[in-house]
Amino acid sequence: MKFDRSIFKAYDIRGTVPEQLTPEIAYQIGNSLAGYLKPKSIAVGRDMRVSSDQLFDGLSEGIIDRGVDVVDLGMVSTDALYFAVGKYGYDGGVMITASHNPGHYNGFKVCRREAVPLSGSEGLNIVVDDVAAEKIEKSPSKGSIARRDISEDFTAHVLSFIDPTAIKPFSIAIDAGNGMAGNIVEPVFKRLPCRVTPLFFEPDGTFPNHEPNPIQPENLVDLQKAMRAGNCDLGAAFDGDADRMFLLDENGVSLGGDMVTALVADKILQSSSNETILYNLICSRAVSELVAKRGGQSVRTRVGHAIIKPLMKKHNAIFGGEHSGHFYFRENWFADSGLIALVVCLELLSKSEKSLAELVSEFDRFVRSGEINSRVDSIENKIDAVGKAFSDGEIDRLDGLTIQYSNWWFNLRPSNTEPLLRLNVEADNKALLDERVAALLEIIRN
Secondary structure, eight states, X not given: OOOOGGGBOSSSEEEETTTTOOHHHHHHHHHHHHHHHOOSEEEEEXXXXXXXXXXXXXXXXXXXXXTOEEEEEEEOOHHHHHXXXXXXXXXXXXXXXXXXXXXXXXXXXXXXXXXXXXXXXXXXXXXXXXXXXXXXOOOSSOOOEEEOOOHHHHHHHHHTTSOGGGOOOOXXXXXXXXXXXXXXXXXXXXXXXXXXXXESOSOOTTOSSSOSOTTSGGGGHHXXXXXXXXXXXXXXXXXXXXXXXXXXXXXXXXXXXXXXXXXXXXHHHHHSOSOEEEEETTSOHHHXXXXXXXXXXXXXXXXXXXXXXXXXXXXXXSEEEOTTSOEEEGGGTTOBOHHHXXXXXXXXXXXXXXXXXXXXXXXXXXXXOOOEEEEOSOHHHHHHHHHHHTTTSEEEOSSSEEEEOSSEEXXXXXXXXXXXEEEEXXXXXXXHHXXXXXXXXXXXXX
């Protein structure tokens, strides 16, 4: 059987269908996962992609052939899958999704008990070897498949993070991008007084309106138009499997995930001071400054959910955030949920007399480049060259190369999947930012 090992990534399994990923490969992945986790039951959810049902059939058959039961959650968001694993005590979970990728992609996000993720260095490395070797084992007694509806329990869980009676009747436009957000947003907002303008709530794995990747500005155009037409107080956009969320202020300006991290941290620390907040090293200095101001402790981490979730447990952190729109909560089994982050921000905004833009302006005094990608021949040589050119700064190698100065900093790190270098720069003012970005790109691209 033809098998492309490259579908096994650092944090999940992902590839094109049917070129790289087929029901037969899904069967082997399910069979190997059941052997690796040694569970009694595995919860399986799926998104709305055209290939998700057939991959569910293959994956589930591989699991039950190993004598393990499958709990079919149906079409759910990734954060709902994590919730189900944590809430009901399942031994593992698989979400069939390719997140924000185009419609011809699909894949699997995998976790063990208590929603602890499997990664390329822990768990998925065993599975890929089994699949490559076409190793299949069958139990004398086959497992079963049973359906479970978790929608009411998940809605109640999301709302448990706030006081619903405190929420003001905001006007909010929400773009589900024809992904899973439409299924989870609607029951939550039925219990809140907000006026919602829904965009593309109908799940459609062909993504007829735009790709389900709100980090790209072109995918926010429809949402911004709807906000202007409805004179909305704020907007929110979700990716395909609805675990990531991006906020737009009343002017239609998209806030980075680090700004949302700061907002959620602000709300949490107002009522629970002296707690630990995690943030990845791409986030603005504004995050750590706000946490310190509110009496909390901040821990800077590498990028990636498989890295952050174990650190959340290690530090017993109440909350963690990433620039990419992932937000993690201790009371959510340390797993991420964009929907929980959204309702927490609504409560913060409700208790303030300020607009969203005004709230952010109170702690954000910096300017940022955003992520700038460069294709290079030798990643290590370029990183070394940049390190030598800026050796007078404070250097660390936590994730790629970070060098900090009193009035600016940058991070340069390699992509996990492509021969790319990713550059992020932050400075105290626009002129300094432009000057430093130009100097860095001169080295990186020449």
